[in-house]
Amino acid sequence: MDFLEPLSSLPALLYVPLLVGSLCLVFNYLVYSRRVAEWRKSKIPFLEPSFLIGHKYFWSVGSNSAVVPIDRIYRENKDKDLVAFFIATMPVVLVRSPALIKQIFAKQFDKAFETGLAASHNDKIAQHTLTQSTDKDVWKSDRNKLSPMFATARFSGERFAKIRTQITRMWTHVGEAHLQGRPINMKQVALNFSFDSMFNSFIDLDTNSYEKKEELLTLSESLFEPGWCRLLSFFAQTRLKEIPALEAFKFIPQTFIDSLRSVLQKQMYQRRLDGNNKNDLIDLLIGLNDQDQDKKVNSEMDVTNEMIGLALSILSGGIPGMRSIVTLASSTVHILSLHSEHQERIRQEVEEVMKKHNATEFTYEVVRDLQFLEQCLRETARLYPNNVALMRVCTEDFMIADHSFKKGERFMVSPYSVHRDPAYFENPNEFDPDRFSPRNRDNRVVDAFLGFGKGPRKCPGNNVGFLLLSALVGSLVHKYQVRPHSHMKQMDAYDFHARTAFTVHKDDVLVDVVPREVRAY
Numbered sequence: 275m276d277f278l279e280p281l282s283s284l285p286a287l288l289y290v291p292l293l294v295g296s297l298c299l300v301f302n303y304l305v306y307s308r309r310v311a312e313w314r315k316s317k318i319p320f321l322e323p324s325f326l327i328g329h330k331y332f333w334s335v336g337s338n339s340a341v342v343p344i345d346r347i348y349r350e351n352k353d354k355d356l357v358a359f360f361i362a363t364m365p366v367v368l369v370r371s372p373a374l375i376k377q378i379f380a381k382q383f384d385k386a387f388e389t390g391l392a393a394s395h396n397d398k399i400a401q402h403t404l405t406q407s408t409d410k411d412v413w414k415s416d417r418n419k420l421s422p423m424f425a426t427a428r429f430s431g432e433r434f435a436k437i438r439t440q441i442t443r444m445w446t447h448v449g450e451a452h453l454q455g456r457p458i459n460m461k462q463v464a465l466n467f468s469f470d471s472m473f474n475s476f477i478d479l480d481t482n483s484y485e486k487k488e489e490l491l492t493l494s495e496s497l498f499e500p501g502w503c504r505l506l507s508f509f510a511q512t513r514l515k516e517i518p519a520l521e522a523f524k525f526i527p528q529t530f531i532d533s534l535r536s537v538l539q540k541q542m543y544q545r546r547l548d549g550n551n552k553n554d555l556i557d558l559l560i561g562l563n564d565q566d567q568d569k570k571v572n573s574e575m576d577v578t579n580e581m582i583g584l585a586l587s588i589l590s591g592g593i594p595g596m597r598s599i600v601t602l603a604s605s606t607v608h609i610l611s612l613h614s615e616h617q618e619r620i621r622q623e624v625e626e627v628m629k630k631h632n633a634t635e636f637t638y639e640v641v642r643d644l645q646f647l648e649q650c651l652r653e654t655a656r657l658y659p660n661n662v663a664l665m666r667v668c669t670e671d672f673m674i675a676d677h678s679f680k681k682g683e684r685f686m687v688s689p690y691s692v693h694r695d696p697a698y699f700e701n702p703n704e705f706d707p708d709r710f711s712p713r714n715r716d717n718r719v720v721d722a723f724l725g726f727g728k729g730p731r732k733c734p735g736n737n738v739g740f741l742l743l744s745a746l747v748g749s750l751v752h753k754y755q756v757r758p759h760s761h762m763k764q765m766d767a768y769d770f771h772a773r774t775a776f777t778v779h780k781d782d783v784l785v786d787v788v789p790r791e792v793r794a795y
């Protein structure tokens with residue numbers, strides 16, 4: 275057999291990768307051809323995958339963020355409301371039109387209930403983590419239990435003092451960097467601010483990330499750190515969650531859970547001893563413990579899987595939360611550094627609102643009243659939405675817009691693409707906070723804005739997030755003039771990190787500051 279002769283001269287070790295590679299290609303082919311036949315039958319518009327190797331759009335993933343190819347598919351299929359394709363071997367249906375997104379994410383919510391990060395049914399903690407829960411009743415009951423935590427009024431009055439402490443620490447850090455002639459790393463400043471604010475306010479943990487890096491902060495950072503490992507764990511969570519051998523790739527690693535468990539246990543125990551009701555997450559968890567077991571917290575076993583899941587929903591914001599605050603804060607400061615006129619408007623607003631409330635420092639009432647600053651934050655969330663994609667998975671077969679979808683079909687929405695579509699936002703690449711002013715905000719804009727998701731599973735922490743962001747950005751811009759250091763032009767999708775499911779800028783976001791003369795605080 276002459277044609278096999280070249281193969282016989284290969285070292286035996288090379289046969290193994292060759293065999294594995296060939297099996298993968300055959301597997302790909304089977305996946306593609308089966309799913310394409312189903313799409314054709316259900317009249318779902320799709321992009322024909324290339325024989326064996328799928329869609330070329332995604333070959334550059336690893337050097338570019340997945341936003342880039344998804345956005346290209348979005349733009350090349352203007353004539354369609356939805357279009358199906360493969361990301362590697364994962365079939366997805368990209369939903370383009372806001373009307374259809376609303377239909378699937380809100381009106382047909384019951385039939386496409388699961389998110390892209392849905393947990394394995396056996397994962398007892400993740401079932402109580404809002405983003406990952408796959409049981410509608412458990413999810414509903416958990417969201418109700420947590421709703422008092424998402425009310426911004428929790429930060430009013432004396433409780434705002436904890437946020438004010440973070441403002442003062444941030445000013446000190448920024449002031450020192452300025453005196454030493456160093457630029458400000460906004461990603462780091464925002465991480466310290468949001469971590470300390472969240473852990474102080476929700477679980478009464480007195481952290482100071484500028485002085486000491488808590489284990490939980492290091493672990494939280496590693497949850498969002500871009501890299502192949504995190505990207506693979508995201509893929510394993512999305513695609514292969516029922517395979518026990520992949521437990522080690524769980525999106526929330528066991529080390530994080532163990533550390534959180536021990537912190538919660540300590541805080542609950544201490545609260546029992548102090549007897550002070552602070553109306554925070556610790557009190558909520560103690561209440562659950564009393565209801566369920568009618569006993570005091572005194573052993574590790576008492577911090578149940580449900581409690582860990584609920585705490586994760588708040589503290590890591592059901593995963594996107596803290597990351598979202600960090601990204602949104604650094605993006606907002608980056609964009610304001612390029613627009614001194616908007617910085618000036620924020621300063622004037624702060625002065626006016628302080629005067630109105632007869633305040634000489636940042637208070638809950640002042641921060642809640644910063645309307646123009648909120649418009650700037652919303653506009654930044656439009657230009658830089660946090661998630662590469664929003665996902666829902668069909669939990670039963672259903673029909674929509676003359677197409678029938680099977681249980682297990684994955685819907686994907688690209689907030690970045692919808693937000694930059696001129697059909698919904700005029701001059702979409704321009705930073706124009708006034709498009710979100712109460713006067714200009716029409717239904718078209720409201721429906722097409724996806725920065726916090728859509729439907730009953732949309733972000734419950736948006737108000738808390740905006741409160742912290744307004745405190746951080748408002749106080750920074752009020753005390754300092756901010757100028758660009760590292761990014762002299764507005765960033766876009768090519769500036770996002772390639773190896774993460776979030777739209778994180780690939781470099782540090784550095785700005786320079788010049789102190790301003792302000793009224794006494």
Ligand code: HEM
Pocket residue numbers: 389404405406417587588589590591592593594595596598599602655660661664665724725726727728729730731732733734735736738739740743
């Ligand atoms: C202001 C910054 C924030 C942004 C831009 C943001 C964005 C998002 C997005 C896009 C989703 C997915 C929604 C969907 O799939 O339809 C989400 C979900 C979620 N967010 Fe946020 N978020 C922010 C802050 C927070 C904060 C501070 C918390 C917690 C206190 C939080 C808690 C959650 C939770 C628990 C979910 C899951 C909801 C569910 O599946 O029921 N978020 N967020």
